[in-house]
Amino acid sequence: MATIYQVSEAAGVSLATVSRVMNGNAKVSERTRKKVEDAMASLGYQPNAIAQSLASNRTNSVGLLVSELHGSYFGDLMSTVEHVLKQNGKHVIITAGHVDEKREHEAIEFLKSRRCDALILHAEAVSDDYLKTLVDSKIPVVVINRKVDALDENCFVVDNERGGYMATKAAIDAGHKKIAYISGPLFKKDASDRLAGHKRALQEAGLTFDETSVFEGDFHESSGQEGMQHLQKTFSDFTALVCANDEMASGAMTAAREAGFDIPSQLSIIGFDNVLFSRYLYPKLTTINNPIHAMGEMAAYWVLQHVYDIKSPIPIEHLFEPEVVNRDTLGKL
Amino acid sequence: MATIYQVSEAAGVSLATVSRVMNGNAKVSERTRKKVEDAMASLGYQPNAIAQSLASNRTNSVGLLVSELHGSYFGDLMSTVEHVLKQNGKHVIITAGHVDEKREHEAIEFLKSRRCDALILHAEAVSDDYLKTLVDSKIPVVVINRKVDALDENCFVVDNERGGYMATKAAIDAGHKKIAYISGPLFKKDASDRLAGHKRALQEAGLTFDETSVFEGDFHESSGQEGMQHLQKTFSDFTALVCANDEMASGAMTAAREAGFDIPSQLSIIGFDNVLFSRYLYPKLTTINNPIHAMGEMAAYWVLQHVYDIKSPIPIEHLFEPEVVNRDTLGKL
DNA sequence: CTCTCAAATGTAAGCGCTTACAAAATTATT
DNA sequence: AATAATTTTGTAAGCGCTTACATTTGAGAG
Numbered sequence: 149m150a151t152i153y154q155v156s157e158a159a160g161v162s163l164a165t166v167s168r169v170m171n172g173n174a175k176v177s178e179r180t181r182k183k184v185e186d187a188m189a190s191l192g193y194q195p196n197a198i199a200q201s202l203a204s205n206r207t208n209s210v211g212l213l214v215s216e217l218h219g220s221y222f223g224d225l226m227s228t229v230e231h232v233l234k235q236n237g238k239h240v241i242i243t244a245g246h247v248d249e250k251r252e253h254e255a256i257e258f259l260k261s262r263r264c265d266a267l268i269l270h271a272e273a274v275s276d277d278y279l280k281t282l283v284d285s286k287i288p289v290v291v292i293n294r295k296v297d298a299l300d301e302n303c304f305v306v307d308n309e310r311g312g313y314m315a316t317k318a319a320i321d322a323g324h325k326k327i328a329y330i331s332g333p334l335f336k337k338d339a340s341d342r343l344a345g346h347k348r349a350l351q352e353a354g355l356t357f358d359e360t361s362v363f364e365g366d367f368h369e370s371s372g373q374e375g376m377q378h379l380q381k382t383f384s385d386f387t388a389l390v391c392a393n394d395e396m397a398s399g400a401m402t403a404a405r406e407a408g409f410d411i412p413s414q415l416s417i418i419g420f421d422n423v424l425f426s427r428y429l430y431p432k433l434t435t436i437n438n439p440i441h442a443m444g445e446m447a448a449y450w451v452l453q454h455v456y457d458i459k460s461p462i463p464i465e466h467l468f469e470p471e472v473v474n475r476d477t478l479g480k481l
Numbered sequence: 482m483a484t485i486y487q488v489s490e491a492a493g494v495s496l497a498t499v500s501r502v503m504n505g506n507a508k509v510s511e512r513t514r515k516k517v518e519d520a521m522a523s524l525g526y527q528p529n530a531i532a533q534s535l536a537s538n539r540t541n542s543v544g545l546l547v548s549e550l551h552g553s554y555f556g557d558l559m560s561t562v563e564h565v566l567k568q569n570g571k572h573v574i575i576t577a578g579h580v581d582e583k584r585e586h587e588a589i590e591f592l593k594s595r596r597c598d599a600l601i602l603h604a605e606a607v608s609d610d611y612l613k614t615l616v617d618s619k620i621p622v623v624v625i626n627r628k629v630d631a632l633d634e635n636c637f638v639v640d641n642e643r644g645g646y647m648a649t650k651a652a653i654d655a656g657h658k659k660i661a662y663i664s665g666p667l668f669k670k671d672a673s674d675r676l677a678g679h680k681r682a683l684q685e686a687g688l689t690f691d692e693t694s695v696f697e698g699d700f701h702e703s704s705g706q707e708g709m710q711h712l713q714k715t716f717s718d719f720t721a722l723v724c725a726n727d728e729m730a731s732g733a734m735t736a737a738r739e740a741g742f743d744i745p746s747q748l749s750i751i752g753f754d755n756v757l758f759s760r761y762l763y764p765k766l767t768t769i770n771n772p773i774h775a776m777g778e779m780a781a782y783w784v785l786q787h788v789y790d791i792k793s794p795i796p797i798e799h800l801f802e803p804e805v806v807n808r809d810t811l812g813k814l
Numbered sequence: 815c816t817c818t819c820a821a822a823t824g825t826a827a828g829c830g831c832t833t834a835c836a837a838a839a840t841t842a843t844t
Numbered sequence: 845a846a847t848a849a850t851t852t853t854g855t856a857a858g859c860g861c862t863t864a865c866a867t868t869t870g871a872g873a874g
Contacts, residue, residue: 149619151830162854167832174833177852197594198540199830201531202859217559217575218757223551230550230577239591242550242575244563258572261530286482369761398761405763424551428702428731430738430763484860495824500862507863510822532860535829 150191159187170195201263209239210451211259213269215247220423221440222270225292228444229268236452238265249273260287266451268292268444272336288455290447293440294337304443304450304466308338311436311470312345315390315418318434318472320353323481324388324416327355330375330400332367332392339367342392342420358383365396372399380407387416387481394419394426394435401429401477412479422473431476439468483524492520503528534596542572543784544592546602548580553756554773555603558625561777562601569785571598582606593620599784601625601777605669621788623780626773627670637776637783637799641671644769644803645678648723648751651767651805653686656814657721657749660688663708663733665700665725672700675725675753691716698729705732713740720749720814727752727759727768734762734810745812755806764809772801 156166161180168174169184176184187193201207212229214222230240241262245252252274259267266288271279276296283289283302291303319327329346332339343362350357360382365371372391376399379386389404391397397419401411409415411431419426419435426433446468449460489499494513501507502517509517520526534540545562547555563573574595578585585607592600599621604612609629616622616635624636652660662679665672676695683690693715698704705724709732712719722737724730730752734744742748744764752759752768759766779801782793 153830163831164833164855165853168853171832175852180853194590194594196535196596196830198531198534198596199859200832202529202535202829202861203831203833205832205859207531216556217563218553218556220551223549223556226550227577239576239595243572244560257527261527262572263529263531401763402761425758425761428735428758428762430734486860496861497825497863498823501823504862507823508821513822529860532829533862535831535859536861536863538829538862 149196150193152193152195155184155187155191155193158191159183205263207263207265208237209241209262209264210448210455211256211262211264211267212240212242213245213252213255213259213267213271214242215245215270215272217242217244220425221421221438224424224440225270225444228441229448232445232448233451236456236458238452238456245271245273247272249275253278256282266290266455268447268451270294288451290450292443292447300466304447304468306438306440306443306468306470308341308470309345309348311420311438312342312390312392313349314345314470314472315342315420315436316346316349317352318474318478319388319390319416319418320349320355322388322416322478325355325481326383326386327361327388327390328379328383328386329362330372330379330389330391330396331362331364332396334364339392346390361386365392367393367395369395369399372396372401373403374399376400376403376407387414388418388478389415390418390420392420394421394423394433397433397435397477398425398429401433412477416479417477419477426473427475429477434475434478435473437471437473439470443468482529483526485526485528488517488520488524488526491524492516538596540596540598541570542574542595542597543781543788544589544595544597544600545573545575546578546585546588546592546600546604547575548578548603548605550575550577553758554754554771557757557773558603558777561774562781565778565781566785569789569791571785571789578604578606580605582608586611589615599623599788601780601784603627621784623783625776625780633799637780637801639771639773639776639801639803641674641803642678642681644753644771645675645723645725646682647678647803647805648675648753648769649679649682650686651807651811652721652723652749652751653682653688655721655749655811658688658814659716659719660694660721660723661712661716661719662695663705663712663722663724663729664695664697665729667697672725679723694719698725700726700728702728702732705729705734706736707732709733709736709740720747721751721811722748723751723753725753727754727756727766730759730766730768730810731762734766745810749812749814750810752810759806760808762810767808767811768806770804770806772803776801 152166156163166184168176169181216222233240243255245255252271268290270292279296295303295305331343334340347357363375363378365375397417404415419433422435422437426435450464452458453460485499489496499517501509502514549555566573576588578588585604601623603625612629628636628638664676667673680690696708696711698708730750737748752766755768755770759768785791786793
C-alpha cells in the first residue's frame with residue numbers, strides 16, 4: 149500500500165505538498181497539484197485514515213451507541229444518522245450497548261478510544277452522572293431519547309408524557325370508557341412518562357384510574373401477550389388497550405385473537421413508536437408516531453454544527469412532538 | 482487525556498514497560514506491573530486506539546458492509562457478527578452500501594482506509610472482478626450471500642435454488658397446481674436462483690411453467706402489492722403464491738386481503754427469508770428460513786480463525802441449507 | 815565474592831500523516 | 845533593475861504508541 153512518501157517521490161515534491169493537495173486547505177499551484185494527483189492515481193494511493201487521525205487529532209467519525217443492532221427502531225435511527233453524516237463526509241461507528249450498564253459503558257469507552265470526534269448516544273442503562281461526566285469531559289456528546297437534568301442542550305427527546313396522553317385520549321374520543329394499559333419497564337423514564345400521560349388523559353375525562361388496569365411488560369412482544377392474558381383476568385371487559393410500544397401491541401393482538409376477540413370491533417388496540425412493521429400487522433396498527441427519524445437527523449445536525457462547523461439546514465430543536473397515526477385497530481364505540 | 486508517557490512517568494518506568502503491561506505479551510515483574518496498573522488507574526488512562534493501530538499495524542476491528550442499516554435481515558446479520566467478534570475482543574465497523582455500485586465501492590474503500598484487519602461483505606452491486614481484486618490484495622475478505630467463482634473459500638451462501646425449490650415444492654405437496662411467483666430483481670443472483678428452483682419444482686411435478694405466472698418485483702413490500710394485483714390480471718385463478726422474500730409476501734397479503742381473498746383458505750402464500758416480523762404477520766407467514774444468522778456467525782468465525790488465529794469452535798462451512806418454516810399461510814387444497 | 819545467564823527494563827527508531835515555521839520562488843512596486 | 849510583498853514549497857518536529865535491540869538487574873553456580 150502506497151504511502152504519502154512514495155507519492156511525494158513520484159511527484160517530485162515534498163511530503164507537505166502532497167498532504168496539502170490531499171486536504172485542499174492550503175494553496176498549491178495548479179501545476180504541482182496536477183503532478184501530485186497524477187502520482188496518486190498511478191500509485192493507487194489511498195491515505196491511511198489512522199495516520200491522518202493520529203496526526204490531526206481528528207477522525208472524521210462519529211460514534212453512535214444504540215441498544216441493539218436489530219429492530220426497526222434502531223434501524224431507523226442508524227440509517228438516519230448515517231445518511232446525514234455521510235452526506236457531509238463524516239463516518240459513523242456503531243456499537244451496541246444491549247441495555248446493560250456494563251456493556252453500554254464499555255461501548256462508550258470503545259468509541260472514545262477510537263477517538264470519535266463526537267458521540268451520539270441512545271444510552272438506557274448508564275447513569276445520569278456518568279453522562280454528565282462525559283459531557284463535561286472534552287468530547288461532544290448528544291443523547292437521544294433520554295432527558296438528563298442540566299443537559300438539556302445535549303438531549304433530543306420526544307414528549308413521552310404527551311404521547312401517552314394522546315394515545316389514551318384517542319381511545320376516549322372514540323368512546324371507550326374502560327381502557328387497559330400495558331406499560332414498559334417503569335424504571336425506564338420513557339415508560340413511566342407514557343404511563344403518566346395515560347393517567348392524565350383518564351383523569352381529564354373524569355375516568356378513575358384503576359391499578360389493576362396496568363400490566364408492566366418489558367417492551368418485548370411476548371410480554372404483550374402475557375399482558376393481554378393477565379389483564380383479561382384482573383381487569384376484564386375493557387374495550388380498549390393502550391400499549392407502550394408496538395412490539396407489545398403486536399403480542400397483545402396475537403393473544404387477543406387467540407382469545408377470540410375481533411380487532412377492532414370487540415377490542416381496540418393502540419401502540420406506540422410507529423415502527424416500520426406496525427403497518428404490516430393485520431389489522432394495521434393505530435399507534436403514536438415516535439419521531440425517531442427526526443431526532444436522529446437533528447442529533448446528526450447538531451454534531452455537524454457544533455463539531456465540524458457545518459451549519460445545520462434546520463434550526464436545532466430538542467423536544468419532539470408525538471403524533472397519532474390513525475390506522476385500523478382503534479374502533480369507535 | 483492521559484498518554485502512555487504520563488503513565489510511565491507516574492509509575493517511574495519507561496514507555497516500553499507500560500506498553501508491555503498493556504499488551505500482556507512480554508514479561509513484566511509483579512512489582513512493576515502493579516506500579517504501572519496503579520498509575521493507569523489513578524490517571525484514568527485509556528490507550529489511544531488510533532496510535533496503537535498505527536504503531537502495531539493492527540486495528541482489532543473488522544469491517545462489515547451491509548446493504549442497509551435497517552431491516553430485519555441486516556439487523557440479524559449485524560447483531561450476529563458483532564456478537565461473535567465482540568466476544569473475542571474484536572470490534573466491528575459497519576457501513577452501508579445501499580445496493581449501489583458507487584456507494585458500495587466507497588464504503589469498502591472507507592473500511593480499507595480505516596485499516597480494518599478483515600472485511601465481511603454483503604455486497605450486491607459491486608462486480609465479481611472487483612471482489613476478486615480485493616481478495617487478491619492483502620486484506621482478508623469474506624463475502625456473504627453471494628457466490629463468486631474462484632472465491633469459494635471466501636463465500637458463505639445459502640442454497641437459493643434449493644430454497645426456491647422447497648417453497649414451490651411445499652405448495653405442490655399441499656395440492657396446489659396453479660402457482661404464481663413474485664420474484665426479486667432478476668439481475669440479482671439470489672433472485673434468479675430462487676426462481677430457477679421454483680421452475681425446477683414445477684417441472685419435477687409435471688406442471689408447465691407459464692411466463693405470465695411471474696412478476697418481477699424489487700424485494701420491497703410495495704412491489705409485493707403490485708405483483709399481486711398484476712398477477713390477478715395476467716395469471717388469475719392461482720391458488721398459491723410464492724414470493725422471493727417476506728417483505729413482498731407481506732405486501733401481497735395486504736393486496737390479497739383487499740381483493741377479498743381469505744388466507745390461506747382461498748390463497749396460500751409462501752415467503753422467503755424468515756425475517757423476524759414474518760411471525761408478527763397475520764396469518765403468520767409460512768416461509769423459507771434463510772440462515773443469515775448461521776452465515777454471519779460462520780463468517781465471523783472464519784475471520785477469527787484466519788486473521789486472529791483464534792480457532793473456530795465449529796467447522797467452517799460455506800454452503801447453508803434453507804428450510805421450510807411451516808406457519809399459517811399455506812393451506813391444503 | 816565473582817562469573818554466567820536469563821529475566822526485566824530501557825533506548826530509540828519508526829508507523830504515515832499534519833502543520834508550524836523557514837526558505838525559496840514568484841509577482842508587484844518603485 | 846532592485847526591493848518588498850506575496851505565494852508556493854520544503855524542513856522537521858511531533859501525534860501516542862509498538863518493538864527490535866541494548867542494557868541492567870538479580871539469582872544461582874562455582
